[in-house]
Amino acid sequence: NAGVTQTPKFQVLKTGQSMTLQCAQDMNHEYMSWYRQDPGMGLRLIHYSVGAGITDQGEVPNGYNVSRSTTEDFPLRLLSAAPSQTSVYFCASSYSGTGIGYGYTFGSGTRLTVV
Amino acid sequence: GQQVMQIPQYQHVQEGEDFTTYCNSSTTLSNIQWYKQRPGGHPVFLIQLVKSGEVKKQKRLTFQFGEAKKNSSLHITATQTTDVGTYFCAQANQAGTALIFGKGTTLSVSS
Numbered sequence: 001n002a003g004v005t006q007t008p009k010f011q012v013l014k015t016g017q018s019m020t021l022q023c024a025q026d027m028n029h030e031y032m033s034w035y036r037q038d039p040g041m042g043l044r045l046i047h048y049s050v051g052a053g054i055t056d057q058g059e060v061p062n063g064y065n066v067s068r069s070t071t072e073d074f075p076l077r078l079l080s081a082a083p084s085q086t087s088v089y090f091c092a093s094s095y096s097g098t099g100i101g102y103g104y105t106f107g108s109g110t111r112l113t114v115v
Numbered sequence: 116g117q118q119v120m121q122i123p124q125y126q127h128v129q130e131g132e133d134f135t136t137y138c139n140s141s142t143t144l145s146n147i148q149w150y151k152q153r154p155g156g157h158p159v160f161l162i163q164l165v166k167s168g169e170v171k172k173q174k175r176l177t178f179q180f181g182e183a184k185k186n187s188s189l190h191i192t193a194t195q196t197t198d199v200g201t202y203f204c205a206q207a208n209q210a211g212t213a214l215i216f217g218k219g220t221t222l223s224v225s226s
Binding site: 031035042043058097098101103106109 | 124145165217
């Protein structure tokens with residue numbers, strides 16, 4: 001039972017490069033979300049999905065794209081990396097979402113540095 | 116934007132002292148969730164509160180949901196070094212489809 005798996009764990013990008021952060025869960029959760037965490041800013045919601053084929057924007061979506069072709073996978077794409085996107089990125093999934101249930105399970109995160 | 120307000124941002128206590136963090140919302144919440152993040156780690160779900168005035172306990176941790184469902188608190192009795200970390204409350208977004216987190220309270224404990 002792997003839970004939520006994020007790859008890579010660390011990444012350094014040059015300004016303007018693109019990349020995809022991978023997120024996979026094996027719990028058959030419909031709800032998945034991406035967050036970024038910066039010092040003093042808490043966890044800010046980037047994009048989320050309530051099921052395969054359904055995605056929506058969160059609080060800070062600019063510069064990021066997502067897709068959800070399967071229940072298991074929810075990749076986050078940085079189109080043209082900028083230093084302001086230096087952050088720790090967390091993927092999370094949940095069976096019940098914000099409803100009554102068991103909360104979200106988080107991956108171990110990707111630490112991204114854009115130089 | 117929509118966000119629960121958490122206070123304090125930082126708290127340092129001596130081991131054995133109590134600790135409380137508060138979460139306040141301008142709107143009535145359907146429920147509230149609490150998470151803990153250890154230094155260098157990822158957030159871990161602690162509990163969900165649903166009912167007005169609800170109180171739940173997990174060993175030395177006591178969680179409360181206000182009568183008006185606009186505020187919540189987490190109280191730790193007799194802190195230990197293992198309690199170190201950042202505690203977040205989280206509420207549903209307007210559509211009820213994702214969680215919005217507060218900025219968290221970072222607890223440090225000295226022995």
